[in-house]
Amino acid sequence: MNAVKEPSFRESVDLMFNRAVALMDLPPGLEEKIRVCNATYTVRFGVRLRGKLHTFTGYRSVHSEHMEPVKGGIRFAMGVNQDEVEALAALMTYKCALVDAPFGGSKGGLRIDPREWDEHELELITRRFAYELIKRDLINPAQNVPAPDMGTGEREMAWIADQYKRMNTTDINGRACVTGKPINGGGIQGRTEATGRGVQYALQEFFRYPEDTKAAGLSGKLDGKRVIVQGLGNVGYHAAKFLQEEDGCKITAIIERDGGLMDEDGLDVEAVRNWIASHGGVDGYPKGKYIRDGAKYLENDCDILIPAAMEGVINMSNAANIKAPLIIEAANGPVTAGADDILRAKGCVIIPDMYANAGGVTVSYFEWVKNLSHIRFGRLGRRQEEARHQLIVDELQRLDAHLGDKWVMTPNFKQKYLRGAGELELVRSGLDDTMRAAYQAMRETWHSREDVEDLRTAAYLVSIGKVATSYRALGL
Numbered sequence: 474m475n476a477v478k479e480p481s482f483r484e485s486v487d488l489m490f491n492r493a494v495a496l497m498d499l500p501p502g503l504e505e506k507i508r509v510c511n512a513t514y515t516v517r518f519g520v521r522l523r524g525k526l527h528t529f530t531g532y533r534s535v536h537s538e539h540m541e542p543v544k545g546g547i548r549f550a551m552g553v554n555q556d557e558v559e560a561l562a563a564l565m566t567y568k569c570a571l572v573d574a575p576f577g578g579s580k581g582g583l584r585i586d587p588r589e590w591d592e593h594e595l596e597l598i599t600r601r602f603a604y605e606l607i608k609r610d611l612i613n614p615a616q617n618v619p620a621p622d623m624g625t626g627e628r629e630m631a632w633i634a635d636q637y638k639r640m641n642t643t644d645i646n647g648r649a650c651v652t653g654k655p656i657n658g659g660g661i662q663g664r665t666e667a668t669g670r671g672v673q674y675a676l677q678e679f680f681r682y683p684e685d686t687k688a689a690g691l692s693g694k695l696d697g698k699r700v701i702v703q704g705l706g707n708v709g710y711h712a713a714k715f716l717q718e719e720d721g722c723k724i725t726a727i728i729e730r731d732g733g734l735m736d737e738d739g740l741d742v743e744a745v746r747n748w749i750a751s752h753g754g755v756d757g758y759p760k761g762k763y764i765r766d767g768a769k770y771l772e773n774d775c776d777i778l779i780p781a782a783m784e785g786v787i788n789m790s791n792a793a794n795i796k797a798p799l800i801i802e803a804a805n806g807p808v809t810a811g812a813d814d815i816l817r818a819k820g821c822v823i824i825p826d827m828y829a830n831a832g833g834v835t836v837s838y839f840e841w842v843k844n845l846s847h848i849r850f851g852r853l854g855r856r857q858e859e860a861r862h863q864l865i866v867d868e869l870q871r872l873d874a875h876l877g878d879k880w881v882m883t884p885n886f887k888q889k890y891l892r893g894a895g896e897l898e899l900v901r902s903g904l905d906d907t908m909r910a911a912y913q914a915m916r917e918t919w920h921s922r923e924d925v926e927d928l929r930t931a932a933y934l935v936s937i938g939k940v941a942t943s944y945r946a947l948g949l
């Protein structure tokens with residue numbers, strides 16, 4: 474039997490935090506102030522459904538208010554508990570600081586299996602939960618702004634926004650009370666794909682540095698890399714799809730709730746996703762090798778492992794068997810602190826959650842700004858940009874005609890160059906820039922300090938440093 478106890482999710486976050494602050498020189502007391510969760514609100518409410526009163530338990534935790542509003546998703550899952558919500562809220566504080574999103578950290582959760590309820594029932598439950606949080610300002614555009622997480626998406630965010638509007642009819646900024654809304658409900662282009670897109674941008678940035686690639690025992694670019702992904706939900710699906718379609722990666726295994734699929738020749742992400750949508754799981758998919766204990770495939774040989782489902786899946790019981798030289802934590806907390814020690818000792822490079830899945834909060838930040846400014850990004854400048862480009866194209870065409878067949882414009886150049894940036898292009902550009910800048914800050918700390926062995930510690934050092942600066946500015 475293993476004598477060393479597996480740390481809980483919150484203990485893992487605290488252990489990783491402690492490892493980083495031991496390398497910092499924070500004033501006495503500030504370390505504790507940053508680490509602890511400021512407040513967690515627990516609510517139990519009843520909803521009459523199917524002729525019976527059902528009681529539900531939900532949480533909203535505020536980790537740090539050094540910047541307001543605080544930000545963090547709302548999760549619907551049976552495993553939700555106070556410990557988990559507090560760990561996730563702490564991660565949000567560090568994540569927002571790392572990517573310069575001007576928010577404190579928060580997180581919410583409702584203990585429910587969304588698959589057990591039909592849409593109308595879920596709406597009643599979500600609205601009632603939102604009501605409880607709104608009346609305590611735990612949902613508010615200036616104080617606390619939720620977003621989607623596991624088990625929630627655009628639909629739930631639209632219900633929450635509408636509930637807020639009903640309770641605050643004159644708040645002109647009401648739509649900014651939640652992000653991840655559908656486009657016609659005040660959302661922003663590119664939010665649904667944002668977290669997976671951020672994972673793709675993070676990997677692209679990692680592979681721009683041969684020194685970092687080499688540290689993971691890899692070489693070359695993303696093209697042809699063998700990837701295993703766990704969880705084909707919002708984050709895992711988009712990450713795997715973009716890596717396959719745009720970067721030439723081969724998805725050699727997909728692990729879902731009901732089992733895993735493996736095909737060394739590569740699985741078609743879109744086809745597997747469609748299969749899950751119509752069959753409820755990966756079982757029966759006509760290609761690849763299916764096993765019921767899908768988590769076994771985490772241990773397969775591959776270049777990049779993407780856990781994108783839930784926390785604690787790589788732990789002290791399987792860490793030693795993990796063969797991937799590079800893990801990117803698309804989910805929050807998929808590697809426990811105990812597993813992290815084992816993997817680091819083996820030389821595995823881990824791109825940590827607080828950075829890897831920060832694409833979601835980054836685009837949420839853009840959505841919040843859009844809601845407060847009441848104007849779509851690109852609306853003012855797009856046509857003006859196109860008109861200026863037209864001037865250049867006209868001039869080039871004039872030269873083209875003058876020079877005859879000595880000089881011919883590349884096909885498609887005109888069409889591509891003329892197109893001014895719309896909201897989606899601007900969002901992707903802002904996200905890419907954010908992911909690159911945050912990675913550069915982490916790697917600079919990783920490589921410039923002898924005492925920093927890994928990217929996670931580097932990420933904590935950068936983000937805790939920023940939170941500490943904010944607290945100092947507040948006079949603490």
Ligand code: NAD
Pocket residue numbers: 621622623624625668703704705706707708709728729730731767781782783784803804805806830831833834
């Ligand atoms: P989701 O509910 O859309 O998808 C989760 C997927 O994982 C589902 O397909 C589910 O069937 C699968 N799954 C659940 N348990 C599993 C298991 N034991 N083994 C294999 N697969 C399993 O959730 P999501 O929004 O994609 O979130 C996934 C992770 O990413 C969570 O840790 C979440 O906190 C994190 N995250 C999400 C966002 C976001 O914008 N949605 C942002 C940052 C971080």
